[in-house]
Amino acid sequence: xxxxxxxxxxxxxxxxxxxxxxxxxxxxxxxxxxxxxxxxxxxxxxxxxxxxxxxxxxxxxxxxxxxxxxxxxxxxxxxxxxxxxxxxxxxxxxxxxxxxxxxxxxxxxxxxxxxx
Amino acid sequence: xxxxxxxxxxxxxxxxxxxxxxxxxxxxxxxxxxxxxxxxxxxxxxxxxxxxxxxxxxxxxxxxxxxxxxxxxxxxxxxxxxxxxxxxxxxxxxxxxxxxxxxxxxxxxxxxxx
Numbered sequence: 001x002x003x004x005x006x007x008x009x010x011x012x013x014x015x016x017x018x019x020x021x022x023x024x025x026x027x028x029x030x031x032x033x034x035x036x037x038x039x040x041x042x043x044x045x046x047x048x049x050x051x052x053x054x055x056x057x058x059x060x061x062x063x064x065x066x067x068x069x070x071x072x073x074x075x076x077x078x079x080x081x082x083x084x085x086x087x088x089x090x091x092x093x094x095x096x097x098x099x100x101x102x103x104x105x106x107x108x109x110x111x112x113x114x115x116x
Numbered sequence: 117x118x119x120x121x122x123x124x125x126x127x128x129x130x131x132x133x134x135x136x137x138x139x140x141x142x143x144x145x146x147x148x149x150x151x152x153x154x155x156x157x158x159x160x161x162x163x164x165x166x167x168x169x170x171x172x173x174x175x176x177x178x179x180x181x182x183x184x185x186x187x188x189x190x191x192x193x194x195x196x197x198x199x200x201x202x203x204x205x206x207x208x209x210x211x212x213x214x215x216x217x218x219x220x221x222x223x224x225x226x227x228x229x230x
Contacts, residue, residue, distance in 0.1 A: 036221075043206060044159070044221040089158060093219075102210060103149060103172050104219060106158040 002027045004090050006107035013080055013114050021075040021110045023064075023090035031092040033057075033066050033073040034104070038087045047075075047088070080114045087111050118142055120222035122207050128228045129197050137192040137225045141209030147171065148190040149219060150182060153204040165190055166212075197229045 007022040025031065035047040035057070048057030053068035062077045073090060090107040121140040129135050141148050147166045151159040161174035165184035176182075179197075184190045194201060204226050208219040 043223040044208075046218060046220070049218065102147070102219065103161045103164055103174065104151075104159070104208075105161070109158050 002031070002092060002094050002105045004092055004105055004107035006088075006090050006110050008108075010111035010113060013112070015082055015114055015116050016079045017114075019075070019077040019080045019084075019112070021088055021090075021112070023073045023075065023107055025071050025073065025090075025092050027071075027092055027094045029094045031094040032102075033064070034091045034093065035062070035064055035073075035075050036089045036091055036106075038089065038109075040086070044089065080112070082114045082116055085112055085114050120207055120209050120220055122205075122222035122225050124225060125223065126226050126228075128230065130230055131197055131199065133197050133229075135194045135197060135227060137194070137205055137207075137227070139190045139192070139207030139209075139222060141188055141190070141207075142211075142220055145209035145211045145220075146188065147210045147212070148184055148188070149208045149210075150176075150190070150192050151206040151208065153206060153224075155203070157203075159206060162192070194227075199229050202227060202229045 003026045005024050032051040034049045036044045037047045048059040050057040050066035056065045064073050064075045087109045089109045091104045093102045123138045149164040150162040153159040162176040163182050164172040168184045179195050182192045204224045206224045208221045210219045
């Protein structure tokens, strides 16, 4: 079956530091990959996506590249801000040749805390 | 832009009671998904509907049922509630035109079972 694995443990950074959150996946077909962000007490917001190998998704200074050879989709940001503090979820959607209607499989989530 | 609407936002029920959660998708979206997120957990897929027909099923307990109506809104019915059902329940919607690549999530319904 499909699965997503994110780096374990919360991440704590100082403002303007570089961020990397690792994400690897296992899928039976050709998945689309996503990063969602969840701010405290709120729902899930789509941060960025990539639908095929070598695609780079980017938004609000965050970016991630779909690496099929390493089955990875690591999230990066060059300079984090206090307002980036949230939980980040890596997810995949595997259309499986048309038999799936795009349900998402999520990773465990990574708590990011940015200090001033 | 219109977003996914969920109601109620908060719900408190006792064990063995029933609960109904409602979801109103983004206009012209034809697919609705339900997810359950336990405390400190990642969201788990429960069930989805495409054009009012069940399209996919995940780890949804038999005590739960759901349907999508002619106006595309969806309801998740939960019976014989257990303490372990306490969670945040998200609804998301997408459209065939979007190729299912993007799901837009509602703010969630926080269910507390006491």
